[in-house]
Amino acid sequence: MAEIKVSRTIDARGSFCPGPLMELIRAIREAQIGEVIEVLSSDQGSKRDIPLWVSKAGHILLSITEKEGYTSFLVKKAK
Amino acid sequence: MGEKLSMIVFSGTVDKLYPVGILASGAVAMGMDVEIFITFWGLNAFRKDQIKQNTKISKDFEEMGEAMMKMMQAKNVPSWYDILKQAKSVGNVKIHACSMTMDLMGMTKEHLDDIVDDVVGVGSFIDIAKDSKITLFI
Numbered sequence: 001m002a003e004i005k006v007s008r009t010i011d012a013r014g015s016f017c018p019g020p021l022m023e024l025i026r027a028i029r030e031a032q033i034g035e036v037i038e039v040l041s042s043d044q045g046s047k048r049d050i051p052l053w054v055s056k057a058g059h060i061l062l063s064i065t066e067k068e069g070y071t072s073f074l075v076k077k078a079k
Numbered sequence: 080m081g082e083k084l085s086m087i088v089f090s091g092t093v094d095k096l097y098p099v100g101i102l103a104s105g106a107v108a109m110g111m112d113v114e115i116f117i118t119f120w121g122l123n124a125f126r127k128d129q130i131k132q133n134t135k136i137s138k139d140f141e142e143m144g145e146a147m148m149k150m151m152q153a154k155n156v157p158s159w160y161d162i163l164k165q166a167k168s169v170g171n172v173k174i175h176a177c178s179m180t181m182d183l184m185g186m187t188k189e190h191l192d193d194i195v196d197d198v199v200g201v202g203s204f205i206d207i208a209k210d211s212k213i214t215l216f217i
Contacts, residue, residue: 014155015155018101018104018105018108019157021104022166025169026169029169049105049108052109056109056110
């Protein structure tokens with residue numbers, strides 16, 4: 001698999017719902033189409049909320065990776 | 080016009096103002112517009128001299144207020160005000176002040192924090208809110 005180039009990482013660990021999602025929305029807004037944003041979140045709600053927002057907003061969720069005590073989401077801006 | 084969440088905010092205690100900010104955030108994240116009508120104690124909480132100093136908590140949970148505040152500070156939870164401001168920066172969130180409460184308390188728009196958009200009568204708010212998907216009284 002080709003390596004994914006992450007344009008920006010948002011470390012939202014320790015931030016509570018809906019903090020990580022809101023930070024992702026802002027970052028996506030500031031990004032260029034095609035750029036990949038990584039969000040690190042320890043908030044339990046993110047696992048449902050982030051994929052839901054990404055599909056609603058029409059972007060692409062490249063991966064969800066469980067790490068030690070947090071989750072990493074890779075989101076590609078599609079439009 | 081998108082889907083709408085309307086909230087009538089009557090309460091002015093911090094524990095009830097948090098959900099206002101959080102629900103507004105969730106709604107804008109999901110692409111909804113948010114219309115908030117602040118009245119009575121809810122409006123009082125948006126006064127310039129109150130908005131950041133307010134530490135009041137519902138009577139029912141009064142004894143837990145201080146411990147809760149300390150825990151939230153320790154965990155760096157943003158204030159309800161900052162959460163609401165963030166929601167406003169992400170989407171379409173309008174905050175309308177109740178003109179009746181303003182008249183009763185002898186207040187003008189200048190007494191309120193800049194986060195408040197305008198002063199309206201209850202009729203105007205009902206007109207704004209009537210086609211909402213979700214309506215809450217807090």
